[in-house]
Amino acid sequence: MTAPQLSVVCVGNAIVDVLSPAPEDLIESLGLVKGTMRLVDPAEAETLYGRMGPATEASGGAAANTAAGLALLGVPTQFVGKVADDQLGKVFAHDIRAVGVGFDVPVAERGSTGRCLVMITPDAQRTMSTSLGVAGELGPDDIDEELVSAARWTFLEGYLWESPTARAALDKAASVARTLSFSLSDPMLVGRHALDLRRFCADHVDLLFGNEEEIKALAGDQEAESALAVVAEYCETVVMTRSEKGSLVAHDGAQLASPAHPAEAVVDTTGAGDLFAAGFIAGLHRGLDMAGCAALGAQCAAAVIAQVGARPSADQPPFNTSRR
Amino acid sequence: MTAPQLSVVCVGNAIVDVLSPAPEDLIESLGLVKGTMRLVDPAEAETLYGRMGPATEASGGAAANTAAGLALLGVPTQFVGKVADDQLGKVFAHDIRAVGVGFDVPVAERGSTGRCLVMITPDAQRTMSTSLGVAGELGPDDIDEELVSAARWTFLEGYLWESPTARAALDKAASVARTLSFSLSDPMLVGRHALDLRRFCADHVDLLFGNEEEIKALAGDQEAESALAVVAEYCETVVMTRSEKGSLVAHDGAQLASPAHPAEAVVDTTGAGDLFAAGFIAGLHRGLDMAGCAALGAQCAAAVIAQVGARPSADQPPFNTSRR
Numbered sequence: 217m218t219a220p221q222l223s224v225v226c227v228g229n230a231i232v233d234v235l236s237p238a239p240e241d242l243i244e245s246l247g248l249v250k251g252t253m254r255l256v257d258p259a260e261a262e263t264l265y266g267r268m269g270p271a272t273e274a275s276g277g278a279a280a281n282t283a284a285g286l287a288l289l290g291v292p293t294q295f296v297g298k299v300a301d302d303q304l305g306k307v308f309a310h311d312i313r314a315v316g317v318g319f320d321v322p323v324a325e326r327g328s329t330g331r332c333l334v335m336i337t338p339d340a341q342r343t344m345s346t347s348l349g350v351a352g353e354l355g356p357d358d359i360d361e362e363l364v365s366a367a368r369w370t371f372l373e374g375y376l377w378e379s380p381t382a383r384a385a386l387d388k389a390a391s392v393a394r395t396l397s398f399s400l401s402d403p404m405l406v407g408r409h410a411l412d413l414r415r416f417c418a419d420h421v422d423l424l425f426g427n428e429e430e431i432k433a434l435a436g437d438q439e440a441e442s443a444l445a446v447v448a449e450y451c452e453t454v455v456m457t458r459s460e461k462g463s464l465v466a467h468d469g470a471q472l473a474s475p476a477h478p479a480e481a482v483v484d485t486t487g488a489g490d491l492f493a494a495g496f497i498a499g500l501h502r503g504l505d506m507a508g509c510a511a512l513g514a515q516c517a518a519a520v521i522a523q524v525g526a527r528p529s530a531d532q533p534p535f536n537t538s539r540r
Numbered sequence: 541m542t543a544p545q546l547s548v549v550c551v552g553n554a555i556v557d558v559l560s561p562a563p564e565d566l567i568e569s570l571g572l573v574k575g576t577m578r579l580v581d582p583a584e585a586e587t588l589y590g591r592m593g594p595a596t597e598a599s600g601g602a603a604a605n606t607a608a609g610l611a612l613l614g615v616p617t618q619f620v621g622k623v624a625d626d627q628l629g630k631v632f633a634h635d636i637r638a639v640g641v642g643f644d645v646p647v648a649e650r651g652s653t654g655r656c657l658v659m660i661t662p663d664a665q666r667t668m669s670t671s672l673g674v675a676g677e678l679g680p681d682d683i684d685e686e687l688v689s690a691a692r693w694t695f696l697e698g699y700l701w702e703s704p705t706a707r708a709a710l711d712k713a714a715s716v717a718r719t720l721s722f723s724l725s726d727p728m729l730v731g732r733h734a735l736d737l738r739r740f741c742a743d744h745v746d747l748l749f750g751n752e753e754e755i756k757a758l759a760g761d762q763e764a765e766s767a768l769a770v771v772a773e774y775c776e777t778v779v780m781t782r783s784e785k786g787s788l789v790a791h792d793g794a795q796l797a798s799p800a801h802p803a804e805a806v807v808d809t810t811g812a813g814d815l816f817a818a819g820f821i822a823g824l825h826r827g828l829d830m831a832g833c834a835a836l837g838a839q840c841a842a843a844v845i846a847q848v849g850a851r852p853s854a855d856q857p858p859f860n861t862s863r864r
Contacts, residue, residue, distance in 0.1 A: 237853060270608070270635040272849060273597035284594070303627040303652075311594040328627075525596060529561060 222318075223292045223501055225364050227389055228279025228373035229351040230297030230321075231330045232304045233486065235524055236271035238335035243343050250337065253344040253375070253402050261347035264333050273304070274525040275311035276332055277351070278401055279373040281487045281526045285494025285516055287316040288528065288535040291501050294318040294367070296358060300350045304329040315530070321358055324350035334486055340521065342486040348379070355381035356388040365392045369423075369497055374401030377409055390420040399493055400426035406433040418450035423500075425493045431456045440464065444471060455510070457492050457517070459485075463510050474510035477518035487526025491516040495534070546642075547616045547825055549688050551713055552603025552697035553675040554621030554645075555654045556628045557810065559848055560595035562659035567667050574661065577668040577699070577726050585671035588657050597628070598849040599635035600656055601675070602725055603697040605811045605850045609818025609840055611640040612852065612859040615825050618642040618691070620682060620713075624674045628653040639854070645682055648674035658810055664845065666810040672703070679705035680712040689716045693747075693821055698725030701733055714744040723817055724750035730757040742774035747824075749817045755780045764788065768795060779834070781816050781841070783809075787834050798834035801842035811850025815840040819858070 243250050246267060256264065275284075283295040295312055299305035301323045308329060312319050330351035335343045354376070364370050370393035376382035390396055398421045400406050406413060406426070413434060417424055424447065428440050431454070435443035440456065441464070447454045448466035456464040462475040495516030499509030512534060519528045519535065528535055567574050570591060580588065599608075607619040619636055623629035625647045632653060636643050654675035659667045678700070688694050694717035700706035714720055722745045724730050730737060730750070737758060741748055748771065752764050755778070759767035764780065765788070771778045772790035780788040786799040819840030823833030836858060843852040843859065852859055 237855065265634060268634075268638065269854065270599065270638045270851060271631075273631060275594065307595075307597060310589060310592075314592065314594045527594065530593065531561065 221292050222294055222363070222367045224283070224286050224369045224371055224497060225294045225296060225367040226279040226283035226286070226371045227296045227359070227376070227385065229277045229330055229346070229348060229354070229375055230280060230299045230308050231277035231332045231346065231351055232308055233274050233276035233332045233334050233526060234265070234271045235274060235334045235336060235484070235486070236268045238268065238337055238343070240337050242267065243335060243337060248335070248343050248345065249404070250343050251341050252404050253346055255378070256345045256347055258347050261331070261333060261345060264345050268333060268335065272524065273307065274527065275308050276487070276526045278375055278399060278490050279371055280312060281490035282371055282399070282494045283317045284312060284315045284527045285491045286498055288530055289494065289498040291498050294363060296321055298324055298350050298354045298358065300324045300327045300329045302329055304331060324353060327353070336484045336486070336524070340482045340485050342484060352379050353381065354385055356384045359385050359388045361388070361392045364389050365394065367394065368501070369395045369397055371397045371399070371493065371497065373399050374405060377405060377413070390416070395422045396420050397423040397425070397493070397497065399489065400424070400430035400434065403427070403429035403433050406430045410434055410436060414450070417447070421451050423453045423455070424451040425455045425457070425489065425496070427457045427459070427489060441471060455496060455513070457489055462514065463492070465506050465510055467506050472506050472510065474507060474514060477511070477514035479518040480522040482521050484524045485521050487520045488517045490526060491520040491528065545616050546618055546687070546691045548607070548610050548693045548695055548821060549618045549620060549691040550603040550607035550610070550695045551620045551683070551700070551709065553601045553654055553670070553672060553678070553699055554604060554623045554632050555601035555656045555670065555675055556632055557598050557600035557656050557658050557850060558589070558595045559598060559658045559660060559808070559810070560592045562592065562661055564661050566591065567659060567661060572659070572667050572669065573728070574667050575665050576728050577670055579702070580669045580671055582671050585655070585657060585669060588669050592657060592659065596848065597631065598851065599632050600810070600850045602699055602723060602814050603695055604636060605814035606695055606723070606818045607641045608636060608639045608851045609815045610822055612854055613818065613822040615822050618687060620645055622648055622674050622678045622682065624648045624651045624653045626653055628655060648677060651677070660808045660810070660848070664806045664809050666808060676703050677705065678709050680708045683709050683712045685712070685716045688713050689718065691718065692825070693719045693721055695721045695723070695817065695821065697723050698729060701729060701737070714740070719746045720744050721747040721749070721817070721821065723813065724748070724754035724758065727751070727753035727757050730754045734758055734760060738774070741771070746776045748775040748778045749781070749813065749820070751781045751783070751813060765795060779820060779837070781813055786838065787816070789830050789834055791830050796830050796834065798831060798838060801835070801838035803842040804846040806845050808848045809845050811844045812841045814850060815844040815852065
């Protein structure tokens with residue numbers, strides 16, 4: 217079970233994405249907020265699905281996407297999350313193992329694998345409605361302390377914050393992690409829990425990822441640089457992703473601005489932040505400096521937004537250079 | 541159940557495709573024949589899936605793809621095929637209804653929805669391994685004579701030929717269809733059943749679709765034009781698709797050659813023949829002449845090969861011009 221060469225353990229919701237193009241007015245008429253994620257119950261998911269056009273299914277989940285990116289970059293990675301014994305659970309397990317990520321959390325005996333309805337508007341933004349299913353049953357018992365403490369980095373997704381059992385799993389992982397990395401996941405979630413999240417970051421998080429809106433919500437500050445400076449007071453390294461404006465990294469008392477990587481096309485932004493994080497951590501794994509990590513993160517994000525779905529394929533740069 | 545304005549009934553296997561890029565040597569090492577479809581049992585499907593890279597899932601099935609294309613072109617269409625009460629069955633039913641195809645065959649109470657493992661080699665060719673599941677249980681009881689006889693065209697896929705119950709369903713549909721269209725589906729299948737298929741075509745088929753290899757196998761003739769001439773003796777209209785060489789249509793004692801439509805890119809040829817048939821029949825529905833039908837078929841095929849998956853999206857030509 218323990219992997220002597222394990223570099224990263226990623227903990228998050230095991231989710232299969234259901235991706236479909238959607239006109240702007242559909243998002244509005246469904247009362248959804250573009251660019252955000254909302255939890256829905258199975259009945260509401262059914263209703264929303266009925267309003268969506270024909271879709272494609274592809275494995276997703278924020279930390280799982282990061283894990284897939286890390287493995288494609290050659291970093292030994294394990295994923296911790298929960299699927300059910302159903303067709304979508306088999307799809308999730310197949311896809312994450314097929315890129316080389318270790319995945320051996322016991323399958324839930326009852327219930328359904330989580331799915332996320334992803335509506336992609338013509339501006340390539342994604343609006344997500346997640347029916348967690350058994351992913352929401354992830355709890356402290358699923359966290360193997362030996363595994364986590366053996367890993368150089370532990371990466372947790374913020375989406376886990378709102379489930380009490382998953383919260384306990386986060387706390388357990390945080391207590392034994394060697395270097396803790398956390399992704400803020402969603403601006404509205406950060407807004408709802410800013411105080412608790414600040415405490416968690418101050419107590420545990422070494423490497424924090426968030427986009428501009430999320431970092432602002434966490435800092436309670438409406439200006440990017442000053443918000444970043446506030447958060448940098450309690451996390452060693454803070455990475456703020458800013459879409460086409462690139463990234464800002466706060467580390468060692470300084471802020472480093474890096475450009476976005478030119479994307480071939482912007483088709484679907486699903487997974488952009490997850491893959492930026494994968495590239496950044498892979499950069500640390502390779503011993504790069506902050507600028508090098510930010511550049512690799514930007515390259516990974518550019519690769520994933522040029523296609524539909526949250527995981528890049530192994531045959532495009534920078535992933536094709538690192539496969540055995 | 542009867543639709544007064546119904547134009548086309550498509551009968552075929554209800555299948556969800558599992559699509560993954562694959563290197564040439566994987567096809568070889570698995571003993572598969574590139575560009576063909578092979579039926580596999582669930583255990584073999586499991587083994588093959590385990591050798592495939594990360595995949596995406598998208599609704600497929602030859603006649604179902606044709607039905608989706610027809611509906612996207614504004615032609616009132618119904619699909620007849622069998623899914624199970626499982627996640628992939630819900631995906632199939634959602635996707636086909638979401639493009640406007642009528643689909644109300646009762647769901648099978650036991651078993652699994654069929655799936656097709658599609659390995660896409662760098663040359664954009666697809667090699668398919670199909671685990672039929674309950675799709676293979678389609679039988680004569682699923683053919684509603686009133687529905688079929690109300691439709692202007694009935695479109696049958698050749699893949700149904702090898703299941704005895706599905707064969708009986710084909711015969712029943714053929715006996716009441718007003719205009720019968722048949723697609724040969726696969727050269728190896730045609731080779732195995734050439735004599736029976738010739739008899740079926742002579743007795744029932746008004747509009748036959750096949751690629752060059754399939755028509756040659758049916759005619760027992762190794763030259764395209766003369767093979768087409770042989771088959772044209774017993775079908776009123778025969779459409780031979782020839783990939784980048786365009787199409788040859790035999791009708792009314794003459795052969796008409798039409799060019800391929802320039803494709804933006806050739807990414808995945810899955811569904812090319814199915815969508816050519818959709819465009820051709822939609823052309824007949826619009827009252828176009830043979831050249832117009834072949835041109836619309838070529839345009840539909842070009843749209844589907846420029847993307848991964850067997851069904852085009854509604855926002856690309858020629859589909860975007862025909863939506864309400």
